Amino acid sequence: MNYENGKPKRIFAIIEIIKQEEQKEKEQSQRGAGQEQQDSPYKQLDKALTTHLWYHGMIPRKEVEDMLKFGQKELFVGNSTKKKHKSDGEFGEVNLGRLKQKNGEEVDVAVKVMKGTKVKKAQLSAFFEEAKLMRRFDHPNIVRFFGVAPQEEPIMIVLEFACGGSLKSYCKTHSDIPAKKLLQFATDGARGMCYLAAHQVIHRDLAARNCLLGxxxxxxxxxxGxxxxxxTEMKxxxxxxxxxxxxxxxxxxxxxxxxxxDVWSYGVLLxxxxxxxxxxxxxxxxxQKAKEHILNDPVPMYAPKGSPPVVQEVMAICFIKNxxxxxxxxxxxxxxxxxxxxPAKPAEACQT
Incomplete structure (x- = not known):
């Protein structure tokens, strides 16, 4: 690892991102004097490293390491097995830990460990942007975010541990799931997406692969990510x-x-x-063939055989071309x- 003034260079990259973010906030504050600005998760790094900010903020690294069970390098995968897991994305290992909350209650958490040696500045920025976004959410159908520990490599993010595993794994290991339960999954997904839409968030990657079970x-x-x-829209x-x-x-x-x-993608999720x-x-x-179906077919896909009528009803209104x-x-x-x-809109809801 390369060092500069006794500290890993990667740390200086993180600090530089933090400084840039603080400068943006300062400029925003000057442009909109009198308007309350939302606290940035990048502010006051030194304070963040020594203070418990479990809820929507920085977590001291020592505290994250203490969360991990001794020798635990495993994540619950699928329905009933445990094994060491390596993600295929920008994160490395995902570890199971225990988080002691402010009220004294302990909960299982998933600690995602980012690959430090290959992380570029753009990836760090994207990582912090995702954390900054997730800190807003408080809904039972959205994976809960607890905080990040960014002060040294490897960078860690602490999330709710979804003990039911992935939706795809569950479906593949249960051959005959009752329609009532499948409808519950569909309704839960609609609740979560309704909440995100009310908070002006576009998910952009809604699919079964990105759904977990509690x-x-x-x-x-x-x-x-x-x-x-x-x-309301981006191009x-x-x-x-x-x-x-x-x-x-x-x-x-x-x-x-x-x-x-996102509504269209929800139809595909159904x-x-x-x-x-x-x-x-x-x-x-x-x-390419799927693209042609989406662009040209009046109805790109129908509800699978045996689905309740309400499923085709919802899919039909999700797949309206206009x-x-x-x-x-x-x-x-x-x-x-x-x-x-x-779900209530942010102006009507309790903000965190």
Whole structure:
């Protein structure tokens, strides 16, 4: 590892990101005097390293290390097995730990360890942006964020431990899941997405692969690495490494992402759930062929055989080609759970 003034150079990269973020906040404050600014998770690094900020902030590294069970390098995978896990993404190991909360209660947590030696400045920035976004969320159908420990390598992020494993693993290891339970998964997903939409968050990568299950098999949306906050719409000039089979027509044509493109992806998620994750969407088709179906077919996909009628009803309003006419998540939740009120918008909700 390269050092500078006795500290790893990677630490200086992190500090530089923090300084840039603080400068942005200072400029925003000067432009909008009198307006309350949301605290940045990058502020006051030294203080963050010595203070318990379990909830939505920095976590001292010693505290993160103390969370890990002695010798524990395992993560609950699937339904009933434990094994050492290496993620394929930007993180390395995922470890199981115990977090003692402010109220004295201990909970299991997942400690994701970022690969320090290969992390670039852009990746660090993206990592902190994801943490900054997740600190806003407080909903039973969203994976909970506890904090980050960034002061030395490897960088760690502490998240709720979804003991039920991944939705895909659960579906593949349970051959005959009752329709009622599948409908519960669908409704949980609608609740979580309704909450995100109310908070002006575009997920951009909603799929079964990014859904986990909690203690009571409740579905929890995870993986916010591509998510965008405080925008109703965004446009990309080029689409790189995107999951074609989950994308809306306007995304494929114009690079547009919005809450309505999340609705389209939710329709595909419904198909995955009621297929019990037996295959990817458009089975046997190439991405190019799937793209043609999405752009040209009046109905790109139908509910799997044996699905409750409400599933095809919801899928139909998710797959309306014109995004202005496409349903929103409030309408979807009302169809799936008629007596349920949608999550309150941030102005009406308790902010954290």
């Amino acid at each position: 203690r009571r098999d409740e579905l929890k949306i995870s993986d916010f 591509l998510s965008i906050a405080d925008k 990309l000039d080029k689409l790189k490494s995107v999951p074609i089979k989950w994308l809306a027509p306007e995304t494929l044509r114009q690079g547009i992402f919005s809450n309505k493109t 198909w995955e759930i009621f297929m019990q994750c037996g295959s990817d969407p458009f089975p046997g088709e190439t991405n 995004p202005e006419q496409r349903a929103d998540f409030v309408k979807i939740l009302k169809i799936l759970s008629p007596k349920e009120e949608p």
